[in-house]
Amino acid sequence: MRPLIACILLALFGAASCSNGPEEQKRKKATPSYEPQFKKEGTLAFLNAEKDTMRPLLDIELAITDEEVQYGMMYRRSIPKNTGMLFIREREERQSFWMRNTYVPLDIIYIASDSSIVSMVENAIPLSDIGLPSKGPAQYVLEVAGGFCTQHSIEEGHFVRFSILSD
Numbered sequence: 636m637r638p639l640i641a642c643i644l645l646a647l648f649g650a651a652s653c654s655n656g657p658e659e660q661k662r663k664k665a666t667p668s669y670e671p672q673f674k675k676e677g678t679l680a681f682l683n684a685e686k687d688t689m690r691p692l693l694d695i696e697l698a699i700t701d702e703e704v705q706y707g708m709m710y711r712r713s714i715p716k717n718t719g720m721l722f723i724r725e726r727e728e729r730q731s732f733w734m735r736n737t738y739v740p741l742d743i744i745y746i747a748s749d750s751s752i753v754s755m756v757e758n759a760i761p762l763s764d765i766g767l768p769s770k771g772p773a774q775y776v777l778e779v780a781g782g783f784c785t786q787h788s789i790e791e792g793h794f795v796r797f798s799i800l801s802d
Contacts, residue, residue, distance in 0.1 A: 679797040740781030745769035
């Protein structure tokens with residue numbers, strides 16, 4: 636009986652929901668009790684369309700396995716400066732990402748197998764389930780902090796060059 640009274644009082648004072656139903660319990664189980672931390676696994680540089688000008692150098696974390704790709708940048712409340720996550724997909728095809736359980740705005744950069752930037756989504760809205768598709772086939776997807784592309788004049792048609800650290 637006490638939980639019911641507490642819920643009524645919270646509702647009267649405009650507090651959040653008191654539901655402890657199956658949906659909320661499932662959501663709580665899915666949310667890790669820690670914030671994933673950045674792990675440097677490589678570096679990535681941007682080149683202009685002529686491939687002669689180096690742009691900012693990023694430290695990158697990799698997402699290769701199905702689980703790494705599924706979680707991506709989820710549950711992170713911040714992104715260290717000049718870092719990103721590079722998703723390496725099995726084949727070049729249209730890609731689509733979303734922002735479910737992602738708390739910070741991201742720029743999502745779709746990259747073809749020839750390392751050219753196919754398309755970008757800038758400042759993707761946090762916590763959205765709306766699909767954010769590439770304009771064309773991409774084999775790699777890079778997620779960086781929202782506003783990065785504008786800040787560094789990254790554009791479609793530019794290129795990336797990355798290297799993976801050895802163990």
